[in-house]
Amino acid sequence: MPNPVVHVLDYGAGNVRSLKNALHALGYTPVDVERVEDIENASILLFPGVGNFAQAMSFLTSHNYVDALKAYILANKRFMGICLGMQTLFEGSEECPGVPGLGIVPGLVARFPSDNLAVPHIGWNGVNSHQSSPIFAHVDASSDPTVYFVHSFRASASSANKPWVLTTTNYGDVEFISAIQHGNIVATQFHPEKSGAVGLHMLRGFLEGAAPTALTHAAPTTVLRKRVIACLDVRANDAGDLVVTKGDQYDVREASNDGQVRNMGKPVDLCARYYSEGADEIAFLNITSFREQPLDDSPMLAVLEAASARVFVPLTVGGGIRGYTDA
Numbered sequence: 272m273p274n275p276v277v278h279v280l281d282y283g284a285g286n287v288r289s290l291k292n293a294l295h296a297l298g299y300t301p302v303d304v305e306r307v308e309d310i311e312n313a314s315i316l317l318f319p320g321v322g323n324f325a326q327a328m329s330f331l332t333s334h335n336y337v338d339a340l341k342a343y344i345l346a347n348k349r350f351m352g353i354c355l356g357m358q359t360l361f362e363g364s365e366e367c368p369g370v371p372g373l374g375i376v377p378g379l380v381a382r383f384p385s386d387n388l389a390v391p392h393i394g395w396n397g398v399n400s401h402q403s404s405p406i407f408a409h410v411d412a413s414s415d416p417t418v419y420f421v422h423s424f425r426a427s428a429s430s431a432n433k434p435w436v437l438t439t440t441n442y443g444d445v446e447f448i449s450a451i452q453h454g455n456i457v458a459t460q461f462h463p464e465k466s467g468a469v470g471l472h473m474l475r476g477f478l479e480g481a482a483p484t485a486l487t488h489a490a491p492t493t494v495l496r497k498r499v500i501a502c503l504d505v506r507a508n509d510a511g512d513l514v515v516t517k518g519d520q521y522d523v524r525e526a527s528n529d530g531q532v533r534n535m536g537k538p539v540d541l542c543a544r545y546y547s548e549g550a551d552e553i554a555f556l557n558i559t560s561f562r563e564q565p566l567d568d569s570p571m572l573a574v575l576e577a578a579s580a581r582v583f584v585p586l587t588v589g590g591g592i593r594g595y596t597d598a
Contacts, residue, residue, distance in 0.1 A: 274300040278313035282330040284322040292580045293464040297475050310339040315478060320355030325367035327355055344375055344456055351477055352458030354422060360458055366424055376451060377431035380424045388443045391423040395551055397493035398438035398449050400486040406457060408481030409472035415488050416469045417496050418461040441493045467551060467584050500552045501545035505538050513570045515541050539577045546582040553582060557590040
């Protein structure tokens with residue numbers, strides 16, 4: 272029996288690969304929206320996005336998706352927006368004055384104040400729930416779930432949008448809407464596809480159309496959590512294969528064994544292991560990346576592609592030394 276199909280509306284600036292990998296891991300087949308009819312005929316529609324509000328709305332307008340998307344949502348069909356995909360549901364954004372949003376949810380999206388907060392808001396934070404929801408069906412109801420955020424703009428709760436507010440989160444002294452829900456319409460400011468097991472549980476609950484469940488844990492004020500970031504030193508061995516290595520100072524070669532590069536394991540396997548042991552981000556320090564331009568470093572890109580199919584937390588890459596003229 273084929274896996275159920277989920278349509279994904281990709282406007283070209285979202286981390287769609289991570290979401291599609293999460294869908295595959297949960298037993299679903301992602302299919303890209305390519306025409307208006309795909310929206311009209313979708314049984315489940317996901318709209319992920321990061322980046323600029325105006326760019327996203329311009330894409331929807333230029334592809335004649337606005338009316339179809341609004342009709343889909345107003346018909347209470349199963350829809351989930353993620354990050355910018357949630358923000359477009361509001362009337363507009365301070366980021367792009369004069370550019371209308373979809374206008375489904377009352378309110379405007381505003382930038383976090385930068386006088387006393389670091390902007391963007393990046394990291395793992397909690398949520399306080401205000402409704403029962405299918406996305407909580409597989410989450411431990413008494414737990415304090417944390418999810419991954421990266422955003423500079425946020426929507427605030429009001430009397431007009433109160434029926435939509437599913438969860439709120441605090442960043443410093445600012446409380447913002449971190450998820451909305453109305454009928455079969457759900458959207459999150461956080462990234463469930465990058466929120467580890469909790470995020471996958473939330474996606475599963477939505478995709479299954481599970482019975483609405485309440486979270487019983489509530490924190491008066493949520494806070495950014497301490498991080499567990501695993502760093503893997505990666506370099507090419509003499510055969511050209513990327514391996515995880517450790518060195519004595521800068522010397523990563525064995526004193527014996529013909530001076531081979533010390534091999535601690537395969538990058539993807541170790542990445543998956545650290546994820547399973549609780550790391551909430553994996554950093555690859557590519558200590559030979561000075562040899563290639565990052566976008567031309569096919570082996571490193573292949574590692575990231577393979578790792579993202581098994582690891583559902585942020586993956587970052589650093590390393591390499593260049594001359595000033597190459598920087």
